[in-house]
Amino acid sequence: MFAQKHTVSGFIEDASSGERLIGAAVFDANKITNGTTSNVYGFYSLTLPEGNIKLSCSFVGYSLFQKEITLKKDTTINIILNSDVLIDEIVISGERNQVEDVQMSVVDVPIKTIQKLPVLLGEVDVLKSIQLLPGVQSGTEGSSGIYVRGGGPDQNLILLDGVPVYNVNHLFGFFSVFNGYAISDITLYKGGFPARYSGRLSSVLDIRMKEGNMKKYAGEVSIGIIASKFTLEGPIVKDKTSFIISGRRTYLDLLTIPFQLLFSGLNTEATFFGGYFFHDLNAKINHKISDKDRIFLSTYMGRDKVYMNMISKWDEYQDKTRFDLHWGNITTALRWNHVFSPKLFANFTLTYSQYNFVTEAANEYQYHSWSNPEDDKLYTSKYSLGYFSGIIDEAIVSDFDYNLNSKNRIKFGTNYAYRIFKPGISAMSITDEGEDMEIDTTWGNTNLHANEFTIYAEDEISINKAIKVNLGVNYSNFAVRDTIYDSWQPRIAARVLMSDKVSLKFSYSHMTQYLHFLTNTSIGLPTDLWLPVTDLFPPETSIQYAAGIAIKIFKKYNFSIEGYYKTMENLIEYKEGASFLDIEEGASVGWESKVLSGRGWAYGAEFLIEKNIGDLSGWIGYTLSWTNRQFDEIAFGKVFPYRYDSRHDIGIALIYKINDHIDMGATWVYGTGSAVTLAEQRFLPYENVENYLNNVEWGTSTSEYYGSRNNYRMPAYHRLDIGFNFMKEKKRGTRTWSFGLYNAYNRQNAFYVDFNGGLFGEYYSDRETRKLVKYSLFPIIPSVSYNFKFK
Amino acid sequence: MKNKYLIPLFLLFALITACSEVIDIKVDEKEKNIVLNSVISDQEEIKVNLTKSIGILESDKKVALIEDATVELFENDIFIEKMNYANGYYFSSLIPQTGTKYTIKANNNVLKPVEATTYMANKTNIKRINYSIDSTWRTEQWYDTLTQTFYDTIIVSYEEVKILVEITDNPQTNDAYMLTLAAKRPNYVYPPPDYLPVKVGDTLVTIYYNSLNKEAMEWVNINQNMYGGAIADNFFSGQTFTFSALIYAWDIKDYQNNTTMPLYINIVNLSDDLYKYVTSKNKYDEASYNPLAEPVNIFSNVKNGFGIFASYSVITDSLLIK
Structure with a gap:
């Protein structure tokens, strides 16, 4: 006779800040195979047989939580974890149990690790740390671009609190837009994608912002060579409502002001001011309505700006010229978490994401009438010219976690997104008092509107103690220009536990991407354009197979080997002789004559060894890979290597805690040289x-x-x-x-x-x-x- | 609106030049190849030029003729003759026939032997020619730099001739078609003492025209006297196609005698190889002015070497515009 089963559920929080902890392990210590992990909102749900259980929760950097209870009915237990100073060693890898987890090709990189690693100009950079992982290529020197398993930079779905970010570059890609001080959790999926993710071919980078301290006010300031940052967080109502705000700004332009003033002071006829800066701001409010309901409002605003102002004066005349080039993202998410029952957790989100690129030039000058010398009046003539492009993405999302029973954990949900593509509009305004002229006109491309609907379901099934599979399917439907494209995308992941220290893993995932990205530079110029699929250039698709082994060695080391094979169809590349300089007026349609559709494939093996515990911690990753492309009209249809095809890639990241006051970080990277086209x-x-x-x-x-x-x-x-x-x-x-x-x-x-x-x-x-x-x-x-x- | 790109490019340039360090690196020289160039027509004997390719770091002055090669000509895979070298070319006595397959094999016992094959392009009949004359009024502004003002517009009139040339594609072939226009321009001398013009002959001059076709036309130069808009037949396979060209009336007028010169209308059939070569060369030349453009490979049908072996044929009609 089977014992009756009940569900124990709740949230897992940090004791000092009240922040919810993602990916903490919850299990019955009496029967260690019964376990789960908290989801991205810190919620867990575990179904166990009736009786005495030792409910346990572990998360690296925190003391082990244990509580003995007699489970007679569905029970809610919110777990509060205390940070354990005795084991406060530097954490390199996330808490994900690589051997147990059915998911493969996924890496959690805790923000603490990222903050300890040395980087260019001391600017903590999420994407640059991710470049050190196997399977991720870094693109050109100094850039934040990530190229995952042979995919392009457009094939990464980068989510900030669940909102897609369309341009992740500051300063032409030398820095990423993510402020390391505002982020709590980073997960990179390179393959074996869960069905809840869709829309890109090669990776999902899920970045979660901090929620804000529910207990007390806290803050942090940082002053670096090129930028300064601040973070402030605390309770608005203790244990009920919290906030966090974090901002940073570069100040190279401010530092040069004295020199520009000095230069201007020497020249009485002309003054010139110019500069470049970027800034960004992350903010979040988190309100606990009840034990079952919580709402969050988070936003990110970032902008890069290049500006030049010149003023010339002579006699009573003045000539002012101004030039601005600025681009940036705004993302916002309004989220509501609701616990319908101990088995059913729901999340509803409204999201908004916008990327804009603007060029503006203006001139204003005074003059006397040319034709009438008697006229003493000083007339003003003005003109301005602007160019605007970008993308807007608005979505409504629902996600459900349903713990059906101890053998089936189901996730399902929907996503409806409305997108406006702005391929480029020019505006010109001229006013001239003397000539009585007034022109105000715009021209260029009409905006394109698209609707995308997605529905998904996945079930993590424990077949027996050794075998666990995750079966999922994602269906998406994309409508643009009176055409509807749709796609069924099956996903399968399986884990076979060979022992408590060794597991074999397999995955299959089919991905579809309805957006094309026009770029032929490797430096993340703000002029790069997102455009929707067309009849000539249908959705990009990929199929990825992966297999691997995960081994736990001496409790301190995680070792994994993964092999993958990925095919990609309907990729786009510029034709021979074409470049982004050719994409001007008519970009919304004209671009089709400049690009080609082709295919690509990538395969390789990734080796990763991590050490999570001890004074010396870190990882060593090695990737052996091949990535090729084939387009009928490029190089006469010959197969050619992708620009970031890299045969050998090594990434080593080590952190050594010398004592309680000093730690040292070192990274070493090696990669086969990038492929470039040169005449022979x-x-x-x-x-x-x-x-x-x-x-x-x-x-x-x-x-x-x-x-x-x-x-x-x-x-x-x-x-x-x-x-x-x-x-x-x-x-x-x-x-x-x-x-x-x-x-x-x-x-x-x-x-x-x-x-x-x-x-x-x-x-x-x-x-x-x-x-x-x-x-x-x-x-x-x-x-x-x-x-x-x-x- | 390309100006919008100038600033990011300038900034990028400034950033890179500010921080960059230039270092010489070694480049492996590739094995040299024979360059075979020959474009044949049904109007002259076949001739072939052979040169040696040069390394990427070598001067253009290093280009060398290959004068001691064995060059063999085949017609429909049957050996015809060994070609003889003179003045930079290997000559054949054969005038190619339309629709026939020609192969050239060249070997100088030093570089890899090369081989190239082409089909002599077929001729196409001109189905119909029409024209119309129009006077176009155009407005122009002029700018006075002294007063820095745009002054009243000037009205200029041009007399234009629109030419329509209809052809039919042979569905059996895979050629491209090009329209070229030419006129015999009279040559005058002005002898003293009264300096009245005396006609001393004519020169056939190719006329540039504005193509009014919206299809994928490509402006093609076969040689200095043969250029015009070309279109591949896959746009109208087996169907009719009408070239539409606009020329200025003064291009065909003899103002000395106040007469109109006959306009020669040539429809040039380009073999598929030749069309691919000239269009890829056009792209190559355009890309050479754009440092960010993806590099272009010039089409070649020469096995183990470079260059082009291709063909064209011409059919000509004339038109007297009144």
């Missing part, structure tokens, strides 16, 4: 033969032969970064001085290679002196920052 030989073209034979001086130049796209490898990339953090307890908090060395052994890595006379070289007239040169961007760069965390 030159030859006399047909039309120049006559000139050549007649010794005509002009018109005898040779043409270059490339062979294939991406036919040349840049030199291998490697770099060592080192950082030290010196902490000291002060009366009001903890002070930390951080010193870093980026590129510690001053490796001159290639950012760009070309024959001299190329983009950044001097024009050459005599090829006798021609050379292949590499342009290196960042030499050894020291950094220092000061951080104070208030108690």
